[in-house]
Amino acid sequence: MEKAFCFSFVLLVLFFSSFPFPALARGSERSSSNLPGSEDYNNGFLVRHLFEENSRQLGREVTHGYMTNSELEKAVKEIGQRCSNICRIYSIGKSVKEVPLWVIEISDKPGHEEAEPAFKFLGNVHGDEPVGRELLILLANWLCDNYMKDPLATLIIKNVHLHILPTMNPDGFSLRQRGNANNIDLNRDFPDQFFPTNDDVDLRQPETKAIMSWLTGRHFTASASLHGGALVANYPWDGSQNSRKEYYACPDDKAFRYMASVYSRSHHNMSLSTEFQGGITNGAAWYPIYGGMQDWNYIHGGCFELTLEISDIKWPKADELSTLWEFNRMSMLNLVASLVRTGVHGRILSSDTGQPLPASVMIKGINYSVKSGGTFGDYHRMLGPGESYEVMVTMPGYQSKTTHILLKDKATSVDFVLDPEEPRQHKQFSTGCDCNYGNQNKLEMVGFFRGIHLEITLPAIVILVFLCFLLKRKMIKFPKHKQLLGHKRPIVI
Known part of the structure; x- marks a missing residue:
């Protein structure tokens, strides 16, 4: 089961009880x-x-x-x-x-x-x-x-x-x-x-x-x-x-x-x-x-x-x-x-789907973020040249990523590939024998054996083989190695 953790940011807006002094219009007399x-x-x-x-x-x-x-x-x-x-x-x-x-x-x-x-x-x-x-x-x-x-x-x-x-x-x-x-x-x-x-x-x-x-x-x-x-x-x-x-x-x-x-x-x-x-x-x-x-x-x-x-x-x-x-x-x-x-530009993609993400791009020390586009995941962040910046990308349900850039007199391109917070679980089960039972009771038996721990004893293996022999009148060849797959790590591009 996938779980998505959503993070929300609350912007506190302060209202004051007094209005500013009358202000002039841009380009008018300043008196x-x-x-x-x-x-x-x-x-x-x-x-x-x-x-x-x-x-x-x-x-x-x-x-x-x-x-x-x-x-x-x-x-x-x-x-x-x-x-x-x-x-x-x-x-x-x-x-x-x-x-x-x-x-x-x-x-x-x-x-x-x-x-x-x-x-x-x-x-x-x-x-x-x-x-x-x-x-x-x-x-x-x-x-x-x-x-x-x-x-x-x-x-x-x-x-x-x-x-x-x-x-x-x-x-x-x-x-x-x-x-x-x-x-x-x-x-x-x-x-x-x-x-x-x-x-x-x-x-x-x-x-x-x-x-x-x-x-x-x-x-x-x-x-x-x-x-x-x-x-x-x-x-x-x-x-x-x-x-x-x-x-x-x-x-x-x-x-x-x-x-x-x-x-x-x-x-x-x-x-x-x-x-x-x-x-x-x-x-x-x-x-x-x-x-x-x-x-x-x-x-x-x-x-x-x-x-x-x-x-x-x-x-x-x-x-x-x-x-x-x-x-x-x-x-x-x-x-x-x-x-x-100038500035830093790039795309933000999901590692598990390859799809663009509407993520937030933040710069350490600057209390302001820009969003990447939903169609292409592209972002364009204006920055003053000639300085070093720490760029962080965040997206609800995904792990944040951070990188450092030195912005000289030309623009810098940085793409981000974000990993989900919890990678998808891929489960693969093996029945232990290639038996085709004809009733529900036998299927439940297979389900029972399916849950047995890997460290199975030799007598239990012999009993299992014998039961299969009696039921299908033929021996079943067991695989040399039984592999259970747990969490599969996402591919990071």
Whole structure:
């Protein structure tokens, strides 16, 4: 009989009685005196309509040269048609005003699940920060045009499943405002780890629900959202437990700093920032926010997400877009390529069946785990290079395994084959004689002899032979060796 021992881990979530101080939006002025609108408090908690837009309305002239929502949709579908061999177009939902949220998937096998890491880019989270949506269309076209021509484009398409959502907030863009059509800041609409700001599922915006559902159906290794109003690569945590403006590191702080630095160093001038050392910042150290998408991705989606501020001006003139594209192109490409250039990757299989296992991968000293895929058992763990790590794999019902790796400047591949907690029992019985009895009593007699201990005495053997002779009128030849098999050790590959 096989026994499966199931282990469960309980995550204790602490709720506090006070809500954080009002926080500014990414890319906005960093002085509360410049904060447009007002906040309402309900039983001590900041309610959802954080930013009531009553500041000056942006004129239509600022949108000149930018794609409208319909033009953006047309551009997305044209990419899908022109590059159908490496592109697939799909929608993850609709905005408040029923505008489809289109995604461009780019891979050498689009639409097919593979044992590869997946990366997602999101633009236009805030309606008045449209540079990201323009740059993401340019990125998709560039990859399409340079596949099998440029080594970096080919590396990404062959080894990563890239998903591009040019606009998360098409309604806010058309209204030329920060929030969506309901005037909700989508980057404050996600469940928060420190404060129960958005626990009511029914109150979440359709755009937020679409993103959350997207991550439920597909695992992303890493992600980045493109914002505007500053020039810096921002990483978790975005908020702090005490709501103070201070450096508040997440468990994978080293990996996130590395990823942020990959973007900053590849940028034309982000790393030269005089405001942010190296062009990167911890979110809570810059200014804390709550209900943000970045932290939620990391906590609930197993996805390492950055918030990228790619333009000092939120809505620059359209003729500056080509320059901004050149400034950010290598940063975007290198960030996606970092998924296969560093970290530890591999597959986790069962030793007795050879089937893939949805196991947990943990790093000693880092209180965070990632799951392997159920289809292929593949895992992709982002880690900062240049250090030694102890990697442990666990799965309920299986024995854990641990190995040590030295992660240099390239990725490391490690496959794990896990043994069941209790190997299967394989029992083989021998009757002691090749007798074919014709009634139940004789079968029960054979069953009796079957249970006799191996150290059988010579007289007992003689009696057994004589009985067989009387019953079948012929002698039975006994095997020279009688072997009883106990537990059979699983084969470890």
